[in-house]
Amino acid sequence: MTWTNPLTLLRHGWTRHWNPDRPVRTVVSNLPFEDLKKREQPNRRYEGNAIRTNKYRLWSFIPMNLFEQFHRMANIYFVGLAILNFVPVVNAFQPEVALIPICIILALTAVKDGWEDFRRYQTDQQLNNTPCFIFSRYEMSYLIKRWKDVRVGDFVRVLSNEIIPADILLLHTSDPNGVCHMETANLDGETSLKQRKVVPGFSSLGEPFQPQTFDSTVVCENPNNNLNLFKGYVERPDKRRTGFGIDSLLLRGCMVRNTDDAAGIVVYAGHETKSMLNNSGPRYKRSKIERKMNTDVLFCVVLLFFMCLIGALGHAIWLETFSSMPSYIVPDSNGNYTPSVLAGFYMFFTMIILLQVMIPVSLYVSIELVKMGQIFFITQDVELYDEELDRRVQCRALNITEDLGQIQYVFSDKTGTLTENKMVFRRCSVMGTEYCHEENAARLAVISGANEEEEVTIYQQTKLPPLFPLEELQDVHTGDKNHANTQVTAASRRRSKVAAEAQSDMETVVVPDRKLILEVDRQMASIQTGPYLDFFLALAICNTVLVSSVTAQRQRVRVNVADLAGAERVGDVLRALTHSTKTYSVQQICQKVISSERKVKSGLSGSEEVCYEAHSPDEAALIHAAKAYGFTMMERTPHYVTVKLPDEALLKFEVLDILTFDSTRRRMSIIVRHPHTKEIIMYTKGADSAIMERLGNVFSDCCSKIKCVEQWCGWKAVCFSLKVISEQEFRAWSAVRQEALSAIEEKEERLMETANFIESSFTLLGATGIEDRLQESVPETIQALRRAGMQVWVLTGDKPETAINIAYSCKLLEHEDLVFTFSTNRKVLQCQLTNASVPEQSLICVSQPVSSGKLGCIGLVIDGPTLSMAMSDELVEQFVELCKHCRAVLCCRVTPLQKSAVVKLIRQKLRVMTLAVGDGANDVNMIQAADVGIGVSGQEGMQAVMASDFAITRFKHLQRLLLVHGHWCYSRLANMVIYFFYKNVAYVNLLFWYQFFCGFSATAMIDYWLMIFFNLFFTSAPPIMFGIMEKEVSDSTLLSLPELYKRGQHSEGYRRSTFWIAILDAFYQSLVCFFIPYWTYNGSDIGIFAFGTPMNTVSLFTIILHLAIEIKSWTAVHWVIMIGSVLVYFIVTLAYSAICISCNPPSDPYWIMHKQMADPMFYLVCILTTVVALLPR
């Protein structure tokens, strides 16, 4: 070994861990450096793949855990007191014994932490030792190694159904198209498959991937936790750069599906992988009660301070009264007496030690136990269980259960939260003609009115035939229709239990409109092109839906590869034929290839059943609508989309580019080359506004179309448009696009620019209306929340018309309500206007509730741009003031950031408890901003759930969660906290009163062990049980009388006054518990501990019976715990005083309890004292 400069070593060590100067990460292949020492490896800086999520190591467990625990003030306080007890001049108890309670609490916590940490360690070990394939240069093949051996720069191969060990840049797959599917269920809970592409230029078809030839450098961004964003480029030795994005990255923890094997280079490993960076664990929020409680703990400290001060002064004055020292004042070891002032000063600290229990040690531990119990019962609630998703309510934040009982403002998302987010195709408009799909509407009515069982079926049967003469139906459609019909009948028979199944069929089965079918057929037969065909092609193509057959979905798909190749051949034939004969009927060609096509079909799916895996439900609705009209998307690969036309012909489009959907553009486009005409066509779909403003070549009927779309206010309107791009134009754009793709800085902005550039001057094809149905019992839930005194706001990204419509249907707005609508469409022009009008309006509103009390209900509808204006500094006060007077507020077209800004604004300005409920990624901000965030696990993945504190499956569960569990948790916890304070003060005051009779010398008349046990065992279980199981009002009462919820909103369960009343009560009871025994035994020959025993017993009875009076419902558990506590007290005390002869030196409990229990006076004192102490109650 050569001597190295320690400074360089230090620097090495530093850079290995963190290099802030480098904005990008450069990864090269490890293979050429395989035999080098670790220090010379080029990728040595990056972390290895072994993970360690356990906080402690074996040797550092005790110090680290103690350090963690001492972050809690209470622990420091008690340890401080215990240490103080070791100072000889001030100690009150045996110093070793005084350590016991804090040690028990610390040890309990440490054992729990240690156990959990050990479990984490075990799972880590299991993960780290999972086998995987790593390429080795010596063996020239993949070797089985462990996950922990994976390093950045290694080449790793993952087989189908295997879990990906690290973040891998995909360089090779077995799929001829260079795609690889992965399931991200472990990461975000979405079970749909995600498609990943090989980095362009590496998908050398057919030939095996040879990692040893990889000589490029991978440059990518530093590790971050964004699961949907990744950018970088591969630089070849010849300086050529190829960009890649998130669609080339295999994420750790995901599972490879439908792909035989995939290989790539590791770019992030271990803790730097995206999944690990996302794994932040559950959140720690402090609840309102806890904040309040902490101030009350401070009050207790002040009280304690005064009591100690009284003790100190009393002791000093008492000492002053003696002219010479009596024999019972013990001098120090040198025989000197401490001056009385100094003795008083010492006494102050001794008193703190003696009365330390005033600050409840066990309160924090008990609260955590109680919350665990409460969470257990919430998750066990069968009413909150969703049969359909097989999911219970999830509690992710563990310490804010009682906040559920104090909510004042509810902010809700619309789509997916209030509504099903299951889209149903309702109508469409092509070429200015509107086609109402009334049958779909009729069917919807059936489902929503599922309570009229049989009539529904009759209604269905009678209504359909005249509208839908059988003879006019084509084969495909009869099938569909019958299917639907039986489904509906079945659904209504089996009622809501299987309604879910029927509902999922609702979106897939679309009954086509007769007129439209005819129109399509006419065009199909005659000209082969035309707006109708284009419209449906757009419907079928312009999406990101993946096709998978039902059976092949989750299997290895080796068989499919051959068939896919076959499909390609068919496509080739088709293309060749169409090329030569342009006007040739496709039908004829199809007949020619029908034999080969059938083969393909059988290989692909075996039947007509094609399964779509759509990311969003509206895509699913649209593609199913297209399918109903005969335009079935058969296959999607990165380069081709195959569509089957109504006449069974297959049309294979070459995909040139896809501009994916994002929430700012609010549209997506697909650029394809038409197989017949070779034209480059861009199909774009998007929200009506996003399309309308970019229409170039305006049809004459455009205006009527717009009007027609505007009228569909209840439904989500999606417009489709088309644009033909010339070859040069596309090529020029494509170059810019590629550059943007490989960019690292400002990649998103540049991509956006390019997208905006190409997405202009469309030709409008048509529009579709999709309806999103309300979830069951949403209006009832909103009504109940309202009655419970909560303000319900709806924040949605939808347009105002849709939002208002939904608001009316879910009873958020009533028809007699006065609704103000603020909106600014022309931003610049109206900016001034609104600036003036908002305050004016608000003034009117403020005066309105006063003048027109009978109306009282004001709804406010405000849209995004206006909202941002209203939230500007000068208007924000008026806006908040206005909102206070509104019964319902509806914010439309708001961005996720605005959602969270609104929540924050209300939370801060009005100082209220807020709750946000949402289901999608766009609600994450809002959920995190609110005091309580609720995620609805629905159609849009798990992001909202991951960010939430509680996760439910239906909006209606909110009612039970808040009104029942929230109320319970709140009142239970509030009562328990109050009781805890009471209990400790009552007990400690016994000791305090005694000080007046022992010269303020801090004597305890109760044996110290019994004092410890008193808090730890005898009186700890009942309040915990009280906090978990108390039920002052039954759930049915709470649900039928939501007004009861207001008690929690106004914090009536736990107020300063209740706290002080409890303290006063404690004072009274302790006085009674002290002075009745005092007068009874005054002047007799009773010993100290014989005097303390009845007091201890009496206060146990008082404390337990006090709780018994508080308990409103007694179950068997209550009885067992209450009686058990008393029994345990007697057993332990008897045993202790029988065994302990000289075990606890200052006190001599020996046989005292027995002596006392043989004395009838003991019982008489106990009965009298308990009755007197509890008489005021």
Add this chain to the structure above:
Amino acid sequence: IMASSYGAKEEDGHHPGSAGLGGAAIRTKKPDNTAFKQQRLPAWQPILTAGTVLPAFFIIGLIFIPIGIGLYVTSNNIKEFELDYTGTDMSSPCFNCSQSWNSTNTCKCELFFSLDQPFESNVFMYYGLSNFYQNHRRYVKSRDDSQLNGDERSLKEPSKECEPYRTNENKPIAPCGAIANSMFNDTLDLFYIDPNGKKRPISLTKKGIAWWTDKHVKFRNPGGSNSNLTTVFKDTAKPVNWHKPVYELDVDIENNGFINEDFIVWMRTAALPTFRKLYRIIQKNNDMTPTLPRGNYSLAVTYNYPVRSFEGRKRMILSTISWMGGKNPFLGIAYITVGSICFFLGVVLLFIHHKYGNRNNSSDIAS
């Protein structure tokens, strides 16, 4: 801390989608529909109404008043006689003794008193001290229980708690500590003065004044069966304030050393600054005459114990005893008072309930 790790556990068990992959054996997450988990356990819900509260008041009142009367009567039947012999008054016979106290020479004084009523049954003789804070924290601690339990090692090496009464002239003090050091050492003798003026000593039993458990279990002489206490305590020093060493407390071997009952009684520290401790028992005679007949008595005091420094008082108490212990009317009065208050409240509430309860009901019906 607890919260966060609990969450991790929760998540381990819950991988969304994993249940779906399980295939045929779908493990449903549906919570058990049991009464406990659904919080539907059969519950008794006591509701405080006039119907339940009023009888409670009456019952408490009816039970407490007889108990109180019983206690009061019992307490009144107990005969008690107190005699203060501190000697702060010039007129008191013990005045001289109290003024000039020193540890070397003993001072004797004699007080005369008369009993108005005869004391039947056993009479307990107490000495009482007031303003003596035997419950001072450092005083209470200043003892070594294992030494008193006969532990040889503690005898040689007394506990640190005994400081500064742990060693004297490099010899361990036995028994060590402030409590033992300040042991009450007055001697009281009681004489009955016949109507003809003759002084007759009354026999005082010193056996049985301490708890049986203390005498036989808690306190033991070191050296086990070695009955020669002088050799056992050979290397120890007597407490500074004591006149004689511990093995000379009594001549009776069963009442000497640590198991001397006067010593044991003293070592059980009193709870309150004014206390009495059992000194002797005057056993009831076999014949029909009362234990202490009416008449004149004299108390001869060997005055050793100083109380002037804390302005304390010393008393001699003669008392008969009942099942409820010594004379104390408080508990009886308290029971009677509480019982009466309950009864009274019950009546008042019944009246209110009768008058306004009906009105409420009728108004409810009317509206």
